[in-house]
Amino acid sequence: GDSVTQTEGLVTLTKGLPVMLNCTYQTTYSPFLFWYVQHLNEAPKLLLKSSTDNKRTEHQGFYATLHKSSSSFHLQKSSVQLSDSALYFCALSPSSGSWQLIFGSGTQLTVMP
Amino acid sequence: GALVYQYPRRTICKSGTSMRMECQAVGFQATSVAWYRQSPQKTFELIALSTVNSAIKYEQNFTQEKFPISHPNLSFSSMTVLNAYLEDRGLYLCGAREGGAGERLFFGHGTKLSVL
Numbered sequence: 666g667d668s669v670t671q672t673e674g675l676v677t678l679t680k681g682l683p684v685m686l687n688c689t690y691q692t693t694y695s696p697f698l699f700w701y702v703q704h705l706n707e708a709p710k711l712l713l714k715s716s717t718d719n720k721r722t723e724h725q726g727f728y729a730t731l732h733k734s735s736s737s738f739h740l741q742k743s744s745v746q747l748s749d750s751a752l753y754f755c756a757l758s759p760s761s762g763s764w765q766l767i768f769g770s771g772t773q774l775t776v777m778p
Numbered sequence: 779g780a781l782v783y784q785y786p787r788r789t790i791c792k793s794g795t796s797m798r799m800e801c802q803a804v805g806f807q808a809t810s811v812a813w814y815r816q817s818p819q820k821t822f823e824l825i826a827l828s829t830v831n832s833a834i835k836y837e838q839n840f841t842q843e844k845f846p847i848s849h850p851n852l853s854f855s856s857m858t859v860l861n862a863y864l865e866d867r868g869l870y871l872c873g874a875r876e877g878g879a880g881e882r883l884f885f886g887h888g889t890k891l892s893v894l
Binding site: 699701707709710714752754766767768770771773 | 782784812814820821822824827871873882883885886887888
């Protein structure tokens with residue numbers, strides 16, 4: 666079945682360092698991939714989305730490239746800020762008739778001063 | 779802009795009682811609504827998918843008898859947790875969207891359910 670895997674549950678970094686949060690997926694359909702960010706006591710908000718193979722998509726300093734050959738959609742940022750501390754979810758929407766959004770288990774990013 | 783208002787933000791109910799939560803979409807047509815429960819460990823469980831003028835589809839382990847959902851129009855959806863017990867605790871989120879698989883879900887702030 667369709668699934669999303671985020672291997673890191675917790676990532677702690679010092680401000681200014683680069684970060685990469687891993688996301689791989691499994692589906693037999695042509696997928697849409699999303700990254701959602703959830704700050705403490707807030708609703709999840711869309712950060713990035715893509716369905717185009719090998720095309721980098723960027724928003725608010727974060728970027729990700731969908732690689733269908735490796736079924737990956739890793740989230741990166743070159744220099745993290747304190748305000749980036751949040752829960753990050755990778756999500757998959759198979760382009761089948763069902764439009765459901767399948768979430769990964771999430772990665773808690775904590776940025777230290 | 780597009781927003782989803784969800785209320786109440788927090789609720790406490792006694793074991794065995796029921797509580798209702800509501801979502802209001804503003805600025806777009808919520809043709810589809812997904813209800814999720816986020817566990818204390820932060821993982822998402824999909825409860826059900828609702829599309830206006832279509833049957834509501836419940837995921838395994840969730841039933842209409844326990845989590846009845848109403849989605850009467852393009853701006854409103856509600857879900858009730860009937861006979862709530864400790865295992866029903868968590869943050870309930872509604873996500874709404876207009877369009878197909880590639881469209882983003884707009885989430886409400888969630889309803890945090892505590893059961894005494």
